[in-house]
Amino acid sequence: MSSAPGIVAIALVTLATLAIGTWGLRFSRTTSDFFVASRSVNPRLNATAIGGEYLSAASFLGVAGLVLTFGADMLWYPIGWTAGYLVLLVLVAAPLRRSGAYTLPDFAEARLGSRGVRAVCSLLVVAIGWLYLLPQFQGAGLTLRSAIGAPVWLGPLIVGLVVLINVTAGGMRSITFVQAFQYWLKLTALLLPLMVLLVAWAGDGAPGSRVVGEAASGWSVPLADGGGQGLYLTYSLIVATFLGTMGLPHVVVRFYTNPDGRAARRTTLVVLALLGAFYLLPTAYGALGRVYAPGLASSGRSDVLVLELPRLVVPGPLGEVLTALVTAGAFAAFLSTSSGLAIAVAGVLTQDVTGRPYGERRLGGVPAFRLAAVVAVLVPVLVALAIPNLGVARAVGLAFAVAASTFCPLLLLGIWWSRLTDAGAIAGLIAGGVGSGFAVGWALAPVSASGWAGVLLEQPAAWSVPLAVATMVGVSLLTPGRIPPHTRRLMVRLHTPEIVELDRG
Incomplete structure (x- = not known):
C-alpha cells in the first residue's frame, strides 16, 4: 500500500485550512468578530459553515460503519x-x-436572571463540547493509521494543533470561511469516489446480481424485532438525535452569528437541504461495504469502511487516488467540527472562568480566549490518547443524549413557558445531566452491563429527557415566587419578529 497519496491529501487539506483561516484573520478586528463574527454572516454562508461544522467524524465515518454492521436500523x-x-x-x-445572547449560558442568565443557572449551563457546555471533541480526535487517529500507516496517536496531535492555530488566530470570523470550504470538500470527497464505486459495482456482471442480494439480505429487519429492548433502543435513539441537536453548543452558537431571527430561520432551511444531500452518500458506502468489506464489521474496524472501500473495489493507482480523496474529506471533517467545538468551549471558559464578558470592545478579551482555547483542545486530546477504542458514532450518540437531556428542555421551556424558574431549571439540568452523564461514564469505564440495565445505559435519552422535563416543570410549579419579574418583557422580545419592531419604530 502506497501512503504517498494519503500524505499529500492530508498535507493539502491542512495547508488549505491554515491558509483560509489566515486570510479570514483580516476580517477579525473586534472581540465580537472572534466570538460571533459580529452577527453579520449571511444565511447561505452560515448554512454552509454549519454543514461543514456539523458533519463530524460520526457523519463521515461512523454512519457507513453502523450501516455495515447493523443494517438499515442505523x-x-x-x-x-x-x-x-x-x-x-x-x-x-x-x-x-x-x-441577543452570545452563548447558551448567556441565554439562561438573561431568561432566568440567575448566576446559578449560568454556572450549571457553563459546566454542561464544556462537558458536552469535550465529549463531542473526543470522537473527532479518535477519528483522526483512525484515518491516519488506515491511510498512511501512522501511529494512532499522531492524528489527535495534528488535528489539535491545526485547530488551535486557526481558532486562536481569527476566531469565529475566520473559522466560518474554513468550515464553508470544508463542507464542499467533504461532499466532493464522498461523491466522486462513490460514483466510481457504483460504476465498478454495476460492471461486475453476473456477480452483480449476487451483490444486490447480499447487500439487501438481513439488513432491513427493524431493530424492534429484537423485542422490547430493541424497540426501546430505537425510540431512545430517535429522542436523542431529534432533540439533541438544539443542545449542542457548537450548533447553537452559530445562530448568534446571524443578523436577525429571520436570517436564522433561512439558515436552518438551507442546512436541512445540505445535510439531506450529504447523508445519502455514507449510507451508500455502508450498503456497498456489506458486499465488498464484510470482514471489517466482524473485526471491529467498521469505522474505517469509507477509507478502505475504494482500495477493495478498485485496486491499483485509481483506488489509491480515491482513497486519498476520502482521506482528505475525513480530515476536513475532524478539523471543521473540532474548530466549532473549540470556539464554543473556549468562549464559555473565557466568560465564566476568567470573568471577561464578550462585549464589543477591541481585542482586549482575545488573549484570555486564546488561553481558554488551549485548554478546550488539550483536555479531549489527552482523553483520546488514553481511551483510543471508544466507537466514533457511539461517543457522538452519547453527546447527543446529554444535550437532549439538558439544554433541550431548558431552551424549549425557557422560550415557550413563562412559568419556568431558576430553581426548576437548575433541578432539571442536574437531573438530566446526572442521568445521561452516568451513562457516559459507564461507556467510558472498562466494564459492561447485560440485560435491561445495559440497554438503558447504552442509550439513556428515552428516560433521561422525560426526567429532566418533569423535574423542571415540577420544581418550577413549586417555586412560583422565583419567576423573574422581567419574564413577560423578555418573552415578548423572543417572539416578536423583527419586521414588527421595524414597523412599530
Whole structure:
C-alpha cells in the first residue's frame, strides 16, 4: 500500500485550512468578530459553515460503519441528525437569535436572571463540547493509521494543533470561511469516489446480481424485532438525535452569528437541504461495504469502511487516488467540527472562568480566549490518547443524549413557558445531566452491563429527557415566587419578529 497519496491529501487539506483561516484573520478586528463574527454572516454562508461544522467524524465515518454492521436500523442516525434541524427551525432558531445572547449560558442568565443557572449551563457546555471533541480526535487517529500507516496517536496531535492555530488566530470570523470550504470538500470527497464505486459495482456482471442480494439480505429487519429492548433502543435513539441537536453548543452558537431571527430561520432551511444531500452518500458506502468489506464489521474496524472501500473495489493507482480523496474529506471533517467545538468551549471558559464578558470592545478579551482555547483542545486530546477504542458514532450518540437531556428542555421551556424558574431549571439540568452523564461514564469505564440495565445505559435519552422535563416543570410549579419579574418583557422580545419592531419604530 502506497501512503504517498494519503500524505499529500492530508498535507493539502491542512495547508488549505491554515491558509483560509489566515486570510479570514483580516476580517477579525473586534472581540465580537472572534466570538460571533459580529452577527453579520449571511444565511447561505452560515448554512454552509454549519454543514461543514456539523458533519463530524460520526457523519463521515461512523454512519457507513453502523450501516455495515447493523443494517438499515442505523439510518435513524442520519435521519435524526437531519430532523433535529427541523425541530430547531420550528421551535428555537429565531427566538434564540432575538434573545441577543452570545452563548447558551448567556441565554439562561438573561431568561432566568440567575448566576446559578449560568454556572450549571457553563459546566454542561464544556462537558458536552469535550465529549463531542473526543470522537473527532479518535477519528483522526483512525484515518491516519488506515491511510498512511501512522501511529494512532499522531492524528489527535495534528488535528489539535491545526485547530488551535486557526481558532486562536481569527476566531469565529475566520473559522466560518474554513468550515464553508470544508463542507464542499467533504461532499466532493464522498461523491466522486462513490460514483466510481457504483460504476465498478454495476460492471461486475453476473456477480452483480449476487451483490444486490447480499447487500439487501438481513439488513432491513427493524431493530424492534429484537423485542422490547430493541424497540426501546430505537425510540431512545430517535429522542436523542431529534432533540439533541438544539443542545449542542457548537450548533447553537452559530445562530448568534446571524443578523436577525429571520436570517436564522433561512439558515436552518438551507442546512436541512445540505445535510439531506450529504447523508445519502455514507449510507451508500455502508450498503456497498456489506458486499465488498464484510470482514471489517466482524473485526471491529467498521469505522474505517469509507477509507478502505475504494482500495477493495478498485485496486491499483485509481483506488489509491480515491482513497486519498476520502482521506482528505475525513480530515476536513475532524478539523471543521473540532474548530466549532473549540470556539464554543473556549468562549464559555473565557466568560465564566476568567470573568471577561464578550462585549464589543477591541481585542482586549482575545488573549484570555486564546488561553481558554488551549485548554478546550488539550483536555479531549489527552482523553483520546488514553481511551483510543471508544466507537466514533457511539461517543457522538452519547453527546447527543446529554444535550437532549439538558439544554433541550431548558431552551424549549425557557422560550415557550413563562412559568419556568431558576430553581426548576437548575433541578432539571442536574437531573438530566446526572442521568445521561452516568451513562457516559459507564461507556467510558472498562466494564459492561447485560440485560435491561445495559440497554438503558447504552442509550439513556428515552428516560433521561422525560426526567429532566418533569423535574423542571415540577420544581418550577413549586417555586412560583422565583419567576423573574422581567419574564413577560423578555418573552415578548423572543417572539416578536423583527419586521414588527421595524414597523412599530
